[in-house]
Amino acid sequence: MTPFVFNTTAQIVSRPGASSDLPVLAGSLLGDDILFITDRGIRALQLEQPILRALQHSGATVTVFDAVEADPSLDTLQQATETARSIGCTGVVALGGGSSMDVAKLVALLAGSGEDIDRVWGVGNAKGPRLPLVLIPTTAGTGSEVTPVSIITVDGEEKRGVSSPLLLPDIAVLDANLTLSLPSGVTAATGIDAMVHAIEAYASKNANNNPMSRILAVEALRLLGSNIETAVFDPDNIEARGKMLLGSALAGMAFANSPVAAVHALAYPIGGSFHIPHGLSNALVLSEVLRFNAADSANGSYLRYAELAPHAFADLTAAAEPRDLCATFVNRLADLSVKLGLPARLRDVQIPRNALSKMAADAMKQTRLLVNNPRELTEADALAIYRAAW
Structure with missing residues (x-):
């Protein structure tokens, strides 16, 4: 059996309404001076209010x-990070999508350890310790609440990452109620x-591609593929929302543990240069990257994609010829994006054709991802x- 290492979040609480019980779930962990990281969109929806009231009622000071x-x-x-240091922060909570959670991870690390961000970029360079950390996603997509990675935009365009098990939070709270207000486009992307x-993850060339990751990837695709249309077109369906949130966490x-590859590498210049949301950036290049990978029989990716097809789309049969099943899988993914109302092509999001050469050069900087393709x-x-x- 191939050796592997599998790290994940220490505790995951999945229950509608669980976020309002944060003092019970994590009060002793977070301490008395909590930094609460979110974005103004969340504030406008007032999603944070029940959580803040509960924390403050428990006696904590929340900034x-x-x-x-x-x-x-x-x-x-x-x-x-400076805000955390100035208040003598004892614990960090993030509420939001991947952006808020990515910032919170690094704030907990930098404020807890005193490390310099320029020394921790890359894989395995963080030393720690970090402050106690709780992550509460409001989107079913990034899975950041269970990943050891944080992505920050540097100099306006370059996506730079920190990857370390230290960034895994102490607790992830999956509260499907928080996703009910997501617009359909955000839900889809x-x-x-x-x-x-x-x-x-399932097809990654990374040496740590492992049985646990593949099992989780299969179940994630089953949950996501069978519920994404319901979540988009019947947005108040709490069961579909909950399954999407769980599927996102499993993915x-x-x-x-079995890192992503060229889809993400090519998506980053789209987000960095043109500020297209990350999920949509991935969707825009997904089918073409999969076609590129599958065209070379030697790497076996077409077999992996064929194996995944019946899990993502329940009407497909595993008995089909693998090449045909792979092609159908890729085409169905492209069709799904269109069915969900997402832009289908780069030109549909106002990316000019003369920008493609620079984007290709920028994508090649994502070496930590490309090695997994x-x-x-x-x-x-x-x-x-x-x-x-x-």
Whole structure:
């Protein structure tokens, strides 16, 4: 049996309404001076209010940092870290999508350890310790609540990451009630994002691709594929919302240990340069990257995609010829994005064709992701994929 290491969040609480019980779940862990990290969209919806009231009623002092933006910048991270240090922070809570959770992870690390961010970029460079950390997702997509990765935008465009088991939170709270207010477009894009996590984890070339990640990826795709349309078109369906949230977390556990690859590498320049949301960025290049990988029989990715097909789309049969099943799987993923109302092509989100060459060059900087791709990908390949997706 191939050796592997599997890390995940120490405790996961999954229950509608669980976020309002945070003092019971984590009060002794977080301490008396809590930094609460979120964004202004969450504040406008007042999703944070029941949680803040519960924490304050328990006697904690809570400082809210709500300046997190999509694709959070290094400046935002530094502001949040300084806020944590200035209040003598004893614990960090994040409520929101991947951006708020990514900022919270690094704030807990930097404020807890005193480390310099420039020394922790990359894989395994963080030393710790970190402050106690609780993550509460409001989207079913990033899986950030169970991953050891944080992505920050540097110098306006470059996506730079920190990967370390230290970034895994102490507790993740999956409260499906918090996802009921998500607009349909966000539900669709984040749901596709979670599906990408499962697909790339299952087919990853990483040496730590392991049986646990593959099992989780399969169950994630089953939950996501069978519930994403209901969640988009019947948004008050709490059962579908809960299954999407669980599917997202399972996919997060999978790719946290069997890392993602070229879909994400090519998605990052789309988000970094054109501020397209991460889930949609993934959706825009997904089918073309999978076609590129599957075209080379030697890497075996077409077999992996064929294995996943019946789990994502229950009407497909595993008895079909693998090549045909792989092709159907890729086409069905592309059709699903359109059915959910997402833009289908790069030009549909106002990306000009003359930007594709720079995007290809930028994608090649994502070496920590590209090494996991089943098929080696060059800058010329990246450009060809962007052109096909344009």
